[in-house]
Amino acid sequence: MANYTAADIKELREKTGAGMMDVKKALEEAQGDQAKAVEILRVKGLKGATKREGRSTSDGLVATHVADGVGTMIELNSETDFVAKSDKFIELADQVLDLAVQNSAASAEDLLAAEVDGKPVSQIITEGGAALGEKVDLRRVGRIEGANIESYLHRTNKDLPPQVGVLLAFEGDDTEVAHDVAVHIAALTPKYFSRDDVPADIVEKEREIALETAKNEGKPEQALPKIVEGRVNGFFKENCLLDQGFAKEPKKSVASVLEEAGVKATGFLRFRVGS
Structure with missing residues (x-):
């Protein structure tokens, strides 16, 4: 005969968050002792946590x-x-x-x-x-x-x-x-918050990519510096908050929207x- 009640099961489930069968087994092993049952569930749960260490949490x-x-x-x-x-x-x-x-x-x-x-x-x-x-x-x-x-x-x-x-x-x-x-x-x-926060090596890499791309496209040599700068600025506008086009008014930058409102983002x- 079980030495615990449905109320005991409910109380222990609410206290520990464990499943019903786990709670029943713990109460049986603890002979109805709530405190001992909590400890049994805790120990079993921590053993289970060790087995779960390699699992993905997405x-x-x-x-x-x-x-x-x-x-x-x-x-x-x-x-x-x-x-x-x-x-x-x-x-x-x-x-x-x-x-x-x-x-x-x-x-x-x-x-x-x-x-x-x-x-x-x-x-x-x-x-x-x-x-x-x-x-x-x-x-x-x-x-x-x-x-x-x-x-x-x-x-x-x-x-x-x-x-x-x-x-x-x-x-x-x-x-x-x-x-x-x-x-x-x-x-x-x-x-990034602003273009000043972009690491120098990333900016340099973007310049290299922009230059190589422009050359492969057959752009005239004299136009390359301007093209590279334009593409690097495009990188800033895509990745830096203050340079991005504001979601509600894409023709305005976030920086200009903040300035118009008298707000300074930090x-x-x-x-x-x-x-």
Whole structure:
């Protein structure tokens, strides 16, 4: 005769997030002792986590926090979208985001090494994944400071949590324009803030490619310098936020739209799950 009830099963499932059969087996092994059953599930879950180490985590979510001129963003990954949209996974992401804020973490490495009551955050995430039955990874943590921070989260699928997150640091009062620029960043994926932020070796490589392409096209020698500069400027317009054509008014650059609104952008972060 079972020494536990349906209410015991429900309570333990809510407490651990484990499956019904796993909960039943743990309660049987623990002879109905809830605390012992929790420990059994934890041990089994962590053993399972070891087996899951080599698995791919391509789903998940992006979450942000903004307060006192500081924006923090995390990307937490799961193996499947089924887990990514679960309440338990979202709760774990909220916990990890809170810990990132509390520790002023600026990278995943910083946060994973931080400790909470003597336990590293990496272990908290591993245990969270064990309860969910999947490998869970903290892929990225970003932190940005500014006079103002605009946060934008985008769902690529209405049934899933946000997959794209943007934090835009700016000076000025026009929050509507700041929001529109954050949406622009989410959609047009700039790699750099301004052309000054593009590494010199990448610019040089673009010049080399532009020169070789122009020569192969048979362009006249005297026209090559102008053609190369034009193509390098095209690279900047495609990849640098301030040079990009604004999504809502493509004939205007983002820089000119910000200037007209009296807003000065000072930096941004953009995360997309899995990329």
